[in-house]
Amino acid sequence: xxxxxxxxxxxxxxxxxxxxxxxxxxxxxxxxxxxxxxxxxxxxxxxxxxxxxxxxxxxxxxxxxxxxxxxxxxxxxxxx
Amino acid sequence: xxxxxxxxxxxxxxxxxxxxxxxxxxxxxxxxxxxxxxxxxxxxxxxxxxxxxxxxxxxxxxxxxxxxxxxxxxxxxxxxxxxxxxxxxxxxxxxxxxxxxxxxxxxxxxxxxxxxxxxxxxxxxxxxxxxxxxxxxxxxxxxxxxxxxxxxxxxxxxxxxxxxxxxxxxxxxxxxxxxxxxxxxxxxxxxxxxxxxxxxxxxxxxxxxxxxxxxxxxxxxxxxxxxxxxxxxxxxxxxxxxxxxxxxxxxxxxxxxxxxxxxxxxxxxxxxxxxxxxxxxxxxxxxxx
Numbered sequence: 068x069x070x071x072x073x074x075x076x077x078x079x080x081x082x083x084x085x086x087x088x089x090x091x092x093x094x095x096x097x098x099x100x101x102x103x104x105x106x107x108x109x110x111x112x113x114x115x116x117x118x119x120x121x122x123x124x125x126x127x128x129x130x131x132x133x134x135x136x137x138x139x140x141x142x143x144x145x146x147x
Numbered sequence: 148x149x150x151x152x153x154x155x156x157x158x159x160x161x162x163x164x165x166x167x168x169x170x171x172x173x174x175x176x177x178x179x180x181x182x183x184x185x186x187x188x189x190x191x192x193x194x195x196x197x198x199x200x201x202x203x204x205x206x207x208x209x210x211x212x213x214x215x216x217x218x219x220x221x222x223x224x225x226x227x228x229x230x231x232x233x234x235x236x237x238x239x240x241x242x243x244x245x246x247x248x249x250x251x252x253x254x255x256x257x258x259x260x261x262x263x264x265x266x267x268x269x270x271x272x273x274x275x276x277x278x279x280x281x282x283x284x285x286x287x288x289x290x291x292x293x294x295x296x297x298x299x300x301x302x303x304x305x306x307x308x309x310x311x312x313x314x315x316x317x318x319x320x321x322x323x324x325x326x327x328x329x330x331x332x333x334x335x336x337x338x339x340x341x342x343x344x345x346x347x348x349x350x351x352x353x354x355x356x357x358x359x360x361x362x363x364x365x366x367x368x369x370x371x372x373x374x375x376x377x378x379x380x381x382x383x384x385x386x387x388x389x390x391x392x393x394x395x396x397x398x399x400x401x402x403x404x405x406x407x408x409x410x411x412x413x414x415x416x417x418x419x420x421x422x423x424x425x426x427x428x429x430x431x432x433x434x435x436x
């Protein structure tokens with residue numbers, strides 16, 4: 068069983084942009100009349116799967132955070 | 148995409164209104180919260196629309212080539228571009244009545260759709276015998292004997308006592324489509340057991356939902372044509388019943404009871420056409436490209 072806290076899990080995650088955002092930007096710039104090739108459609112479907120999986124992971128992590136018990140911080144965050 | 152002018156390839160530029168629509172869509176996209184969920188929905192939408200464009204181009208190449216409908220502006224059905232709306236209307240005009248089934252709502256979605264039943268709803272609706280093919284009405288003696296005999300008596304002065312007893316269950320041959328019997332086809336139609344989705348459904352049961360893809364559209368188009376041809380073929384039986392109602396009704400009852408089809412000059416000729424109808428819906432479009 069993973070004994071890491073939700074915060075530790077979050078910190079250990081690689082920082083990256085959801086691939087759906089990158090593909091959406093790419094699609095936005097292309098001409099709709101140029102129909103997608105089979106390869107493009109395949110790539111988009113894979114990206115959607117990956118994007119959905121990342122969205123679900125994020126949701127699970129947010130839910131885990133919400134369930135976490137509040138603990139006083141050892142130091143005051145900047146600005147407080 | 149490029150245009151050739153004086154032997155040189157020039158880059159194709161979209162018309163101004165299309166560029167404007169595209170820019171407005173882009174600005175709207177950038178102005179919205181640029182979250183993963185928004186981006187995911189957008190990509191899924193593009194993919195879905197692109198699949199419809201491919202379908203449009205393959206099924207209706209002539210119309211696709213000459214179409215000026217926007218790929219960006221929303222059409223009457225607001226979930227889709229004007230071009231996809233054009234495809235929806237083409238399917239409705241050339242394939243089957245897609246829009247007759249309560250699709251007058253601009254918010255309608257077509258990624259999953261239902262089809263309206265073509266057969267008479269014998270489950271809950273009142274039966275108006277006068278509005279039916281006479282052969283269809285006559286075949287109802289096996290399902291609604293009292294009302295049907297009353298109708299036949301009124302129409303042809305025929306009464307139940309003049310005919311053999313009707314078995315409670317039909318002979319198994321009745322349901323055998325390979326028998327190519329016009330009576331069999333008629334009885335399967337009345338029984339809603341033709342195997343054709345347009346004829347076997349009614350408003351009382353939960354509708355089947357179909358996915359918007361080429362395979363489903365083509366299959367439903369083929370079945371729609373076949374369903375109409377079945378109704379067309381009833382005309383032969385109608386004429387024969389009108390000519391000699393007593394003889395035909397005896398033959399029909401005999402078929403129900405024994406599965407034997409008398410030679411009425413119909414067997415085979417019209418029946419063998421049942422499943423031979425072509426599927427040349429797009430022929431015209433393809434021929435001219």
